Amino acid sequence: MPDTRLPVAPAASRCPDIAVELDNVTFGYDARTVLSGITMSIPRGKVVAIMGGSGSGKTTILRLIGGQLKPRSGRVIVAGQSVPDLDREALFEMRRGLGMLFQFGALFTDMTVFENIAFALREHTELPEEIIRDLVLMKLQAVGLRGTAPLKPAALSGGMARRVALARAIALDPMLVMYDEPFAGLDPISLGVVGQLIRRLNDALGITSVVVTHDVYESLKMVDYMYFVAEGRIVAQGTPAEIRASDEAYVRQFVDGEADGPVPFHDPAPAYADDLFAHD
Amino acid sequence: MNRSTIDLWVGIFVTIGIGAVIFLALKVGNLNSVSSSPGYRLQADFENIGGLKLRAPVKAAGVTVGRVEAIKLDSKTYQALVTMKVDNGYQFTADTIASILTSGLLGEVYVGLDVGGDTKMLADGGRIGKTQSAVVLEKLIGQFMFSKAAEGTK
Amino acid sequence: MTSAAFLGLAHVLRRLGAGTLAFITRLGFATRFALAVIRNSPAAVRRIHLTLRELYFAGVLSLIIILVSGLFVGMVLALQGYDVLIRYGADESLGILVALSLVRELGPVVAGLLFASRAGSAITAEIGLMKATEQLSAMEMMAVDPMARVVAPRFWGGLIAMPLLAALFSTLGIFGAYLVGVKLIGIDAGAFWGNMQAGVDFRFDVLNGIIKSFVFGTAVSVIAVFEGYVAKPTAEGVSSATTKTVVVSSLTILALDFVLTVFMFRGLGV
Ligand SMILES: Nc1ncnc2c1ncn2[C@@H]1O[C@H](COP(=O)(O)OP(=O)(O)OP(=O)(O)O)[C@@H](O)[C@H]1O
Ligand SMILES: [Mg+2]
Numbered sequence: 001m002p003d004t005r006l007p008v009a010p011a012a013s014r015c016p017d018i019a020v021e022l023d024n025v026t027f028g029y030d031a032r033t034v035l036s037g038i039t040m041s042i043p044r045g046k047v048v049a050i051m052g053g054s055g056s057g058k059t060t061i062l063r064l065i066g067g068q069l070k071p072r073s074g075r076v077i078v079a080g081q082s083v084p085d086l087d088r089e090a091l092f093e094m095r096r097g098l099g100m101l102f103q104f105g106a107l108f109t110d111m112t113v114f115e116n117i118a119f120a121l122r123e124h125t126e127l128p129e130e131i132i133r134d135l136v137l138m139k140l141q142a143v144g145l146r147g148t149a150p151l152k153p154a155a156l157s158g159g160m161a162r163r164v165a166l167a168r169a170i171a172l173d174p175m176l177v178m179y180d181e182p183f184a185g186l187d188p189i190s191l192g193v194v195g196q197l198i199r200r201l202n203d204a205l206g207i208t209s210v211v212v213t214h215d216v217y218e219s220l221k222m223v224d225y226m227y228f229v230a231e232g233r234i235v236a237q238g239t240p241a242e243i244r245a246s247d248e249a250y251v252r253q254f255v256d257g258e259a260d261g262p263v264p265f266h267d268p269a270p271a272y273a274d275d276l277f278a279h280d
Numbered sequence: 281m282n283r284s285t286i287d288l289w290v291g292i293f294v295t296i297g298i299g300a301v302i303f304l305a306l307k308v309g310n311l312n313s314v315s316s317s318p319g320y321r322l323q324a325d326f327e328n329i330g331g332l333k334l335r336a337p338v339k340a341a342g343v344t345v346g347r348v349e350a351i352k353l354d355s356k357t358y359q360a361l362v363t364m365k366v367d368n369g370y371q372f373t374a375d376t377i378a379s380i381l382t383s384g385l386l387g388e389v390y391v392g393l394d395v396g397g398d399t400k401m402l403a404d405g406g407r408i409g410k411t412q413s414a415v416v417l418e419k420l421i422g423q424f425m426f427s428k429a430a431e432g433t434k
Numbered sequence: 435m436t437s438a439a440f441l442g443l444a445h446v447l448r449r450l451g452a453g454t455l456a457f458i459t460r461l462g463f464a465t466r467f468a469l470a471v472i473r474n475s476p477a478a479v480r481r482i483h484l485t486l487r488e489l490y491f492a493g494v495l496s497l498i499i500i501l502v503s504g505l506f507v508g509m510v511l512a513l514q515g516y517d518v519l520i521r522y523g524a525d526e527s528l529g530i531l532v533a534l535s536l537v538r539e540l541g542p543v544v545a546g547l548l549f550a551s552r553a554g555s556a557i558t559a560e561i562g563l564m565k566a567t568e569q570l571s572a573m574e575m576m577a578v579d580p581m582a583r584v585v586a587p588r589f590w591g592g593l594i595a596m597p598l599l600a601a602l603f604s605t606l607g608i609f610g611a612y613l614v615g616v617k618l619i620g621i622d623a624g625a626f627w628g629n630m631q632a633g634v635d636f637r638f639d640v641l642n643g644i645i646k647s648f649v650f651g652t653a654v655s656v657i658a659v660f661e662g663y664v665a666k667p668t669a670e671g672v673s674s675a676t677t678k679t680v681v682v683s684s685l686t687i688l689a690l691d692f693v694l695t696v697f698m699f700r701g702l703g704v
Contacts (some may be wrong), residue, residue: 066575095577106572109563120576123583172576283483289494290486297493297598300605301644307627308533308608309636337632344632388633 018077019044019176019208020065025074026232027060034060036232037074042225047202047209049219051254052229058212059103061229062178065210066100067091078176096124099174103181103212105165107153113140113164114149120172139167142197144190158185166194170201177201178210183218191215195222216255220244228254319346319367320404324378324391325359330414331389332380338364340393345370348391364391372408373398379412389414467663468656470581471589477582478590484583488591492553496599499552500545504536504603507544508610511535515611516619525621529630532611533604537634537643538699541604543691546650548603549596550683554658557588558679561662562672585663589655596651597644604643642698649690654683 020042027035034057042048050058063069064076067083076083078094086094107116117136121127127135140146143163153161162185169177179198183191199222202209213219219226220240228236228250235250236243243251329351338346346366354361366372375396382389393408402408478485515531561584564570570580608630615621634640658679665675 068571068574092577092579095575098575098577100572100575102568102572102575104568106568108569108572109567110560120578123576123578286487286490287483290489293489293494293497293595294598297602300598300601303605304537304601304640304643305636308537308604308630309634309640335635335638 017044018042019079020210021075021077022061022064023075023077025064025071025076027057027064027069027071034232035064035071038229038232038234040227040234040237042208042210044208045202045206046224047199047211047222049211049213049223049226050229051213051216051219051226054214056229057232058229059180062100062180062210062212065178066095066098096172097175099169099172099177101162101166101169101177101179101182103184105153105161107161107165107168109153111152112149113145113151113153113156116153116164117168117171119168124172135171139171140164142170142201143167144193159187159190162186163190163194166197173205174207176208176210178212180212181214182211183213183215191218195219198222220255319365321349322346322364322366322372322402322406322408324362324364324408324411325354325357326362326378326380326411327359327413328380328416329360329362330380330382330416332362332391332414333389336388336390338366338391338393340370340372340395345393362391371401374400374402374406375410376402376408377410377412378408380414382415463664464656464660467660471586471656471659474579474582474586475590477579478586481583481587484587485590485594488587489595490591491556492549492588492591493595493598496549496552496595497602499548500599500603501606503544503548504541504606505610507540507603508532508536508607508612509614511540511607512611512614512619516615516621525619526625527629527633528611528615528621529626529628530633532615533608533630533634534639536604536607537639538646539643539691539695540607541600542643542646542650543687545600545603545647546596546654546687547684549592549599549651550654550658550687551680553592553595554654554679554683555676557592557655557658558662558665559672559676561585561588561659562665562667562675565663565665566667566669566672568667585659589659592655592658593648593651596654597647600647600650601644638698642694645698646691646694649694650687653686653690657683657686 018041020040022038022040025035025038026033038057038061040048040050050061052058060069064071065078065083067076067086070084079097081090081094083091083094107113108119111119114136117139118132121132121135137146137149140149143166145160145163145167148156148160148164153164156164162182166179166182169179177198182194182198186194195218198209198211201207211219211223220243223240225239226237226243227234230250236246236248238246243255246252332348332351334348334351336348337344338348346364348362349365350361350363352361352363353359362378372393373396375398377394377396379392379394380389381392511532512528515528516525519525519527519531561570564580564584570584573580573583612623612626616623616626661675661679661682665671
């Protein structure tokens with residue numbers, strides 16, 4: 001790689017209080033533009049929610065932060081480093097401090113629950129087996145599933161698998177954890193428990209949390225700041241108190257769950273009537 | 281499946297696999313016999329080698345003692361020059377006769393060595409003086425027909 | 435009319451050109467991928483238990499099909515071979531006929547084909563499914579390289595298993611021929627083994643057969659991990675990748691076999 005020194009990051013990103021910063025990021029898969037100018041900053045030690053309709057690009061934002069995708073333009077800065085400019089080694093180094101709960105769990109199906117959670121510990125540390133065992137059981141206890149340790153992921157229900165994936169995401173005690181839909185498929189009781197768990201982990205270990213979710217009520221209860229994404233942009237942001245009080249149409253649509261509003265329910269497509277009569 | 285069970289099975293698999301390779305090498309192939317063992321070379325000229333091929337056996341009294349290593353045409357004498365590699369354990373007298381023989385009507389072609397009474401032995405690179413060429417069936421039949429025809433006209 | 439035909443021809447040519455280009459691009463990509471696998475192989479050695487695990491899946495689990503097929507192929511070869519040889523009174527050459535067929539050709543090739551459909555397809559399906567369910571993505575996000583952790587052990591497991599399986603196939607085949615030829619038909623056991631040993635050369639026949647099986651094992655393993663790794667992350671994607679592994683591996687084995695045979699047995703006067 002030629003030595004293209006990165007442009008100096010803006011003052012805010014070098015400030016140690018900012019864990020993640022996205023600056024005017026655009027991104028698209030092939031021809032389709034998904035993000036057109038996202039700017040957000042996630043302070044260290046806070047729980048920040050990213051909300052938005054289905055397909056609005058929330059998962060894509062997390063992948064950009066984790067360095068799995070490179071933005072078309074704009075900057076992605078994690079802990080003061082520009083992620084797209086990291087080489088493979090530096091990227092992996094950064095990811096060791098990163099935990100991610102995948103939207104669909106992504107548990108390793110050929111390993112037991114125990115092995116899943118021990119995976120990162122075994123790969124990245126030389127800890128003795130007893131300590132790994134203790135750590136794994138601790139994480140499992142935190143999500144209330146210590147009894148499932150010897151099971152294969154196939155034997156878990158959807159909600160249980162999600163909690164196991166959550167335990168795996170925090171196995172290495174990362175400094176930044178990204179949760180992609182942690183509440184999906186959970187019953188109301190575990191939903192509350194997981195919400196509180198994210199909050200507690202955040203406060204007790206001083207980690208930074210990014211929570212992608214649809215669940216406005218649950219997030220209003222536990223997050224410090226919220227971003228609303230629609231049509232590839234941030235359309236609203238604020239603390240829970242500000243969000244509750246806000247009368248912005250986007251926010252109201254989400255909070256009140258109305259089908260009609262600025263966030264279109266339909267994916268962009270030619271006019272319905274045109275499609276229906278296209279054969280003429 | 282726990283790790284030690286896997287290790288055990290893999291161990292069994294590798295063992296029998298290597299066992300199979302050894303079986304193929306020793307029992308099926310001839311790793312333990314002449315061709316790969318150190319040997320010395322003998323040469324012989326033949327009028328006609330018939331269907332002799334490289335690696336054909338060299339036999340004395342029916343025992344394989346070596347293999348044909350090279351076959352060339354001598355550009356001066358227009359005879360076939362056959363180089364044989366013979367096992368070190370066997371010595372042959374200087375008046376040995378080499379013949380091109382066939383086992384059975386359609387069997388493999390080999391070089392047969394018939395030992396004489398000389399006291400001198402052939403050394404490495406030695407040349408076998410007396411040779412007997414291959415019996416070429418077509419020629420035999422041709423001769424037979426010719427003589428029969430000659431008889432018939434009488 | 436003629437202009438339509440011309441357009442049709444142009445279309446066909448364009449398709450053909452695009453197909454060829456796509457094929458060559460894919461071949462280049464596969465080669466680059468294979469090099470990446472080799473580069474990541476030290477990790478597979480360091481985590482030897484992962485490779486042993488794959489050796490178990492590729493090798494031990496293929497044992498039954500390989501052993502049984504080998505036995506039957508050998509028995510059939512003996513029956514058919516005897517039927518022909520006896521016409522020329524050369525029934526004692528049965529041993530060498532069977533041994534040479536197995537050691538030079540059938541062992542590596544048939545074991546390779548069975549290996550491709552038994553182990554190769556399993557490897558592709560497994561990696562493809564891990565990709566479709568984001569397990570590979572998750573691994574990357576955990577700073578673990580799937581090339582080192584998932585792909586390289588499977589590659590080496592397959593590579594090591596294949597020559598051993600081919601040798602076992604040939605061995606069982608020869609044993610099957612022995613059963614039919616000697617025990618059933620009654621050919622003299624001494625002649626059976628003796629002719630075989632006299633006619634089968636270690637370096638030219640046995641070793642060349644082993645080299646073939648090594649080459650086939652490498653080819654099948656590369657194809658299997660590659661197809662899995664580049665599979666579309668959907669159910670159809672994985673299923674078509676699995677099919678592709680079997681088809682491409684089989685054709686590759688047969689083509690390589692021809693090329694290797696030309697090089698190995700040329701100039702033997704055979
Ligand atoms: N691998 C991909 N290839 C092409 N397009 C993709 C890919 N992944 C996502 N997209 C598109 O990008 C857009 C944003 O996807 P993304 O997964 O980020 O949405 P999301 O906000 O996480 O949605 P959800 O809430 O349903 O998970 C979608 O329109 C989707 O069609
Ligand atoms: Mg998503």
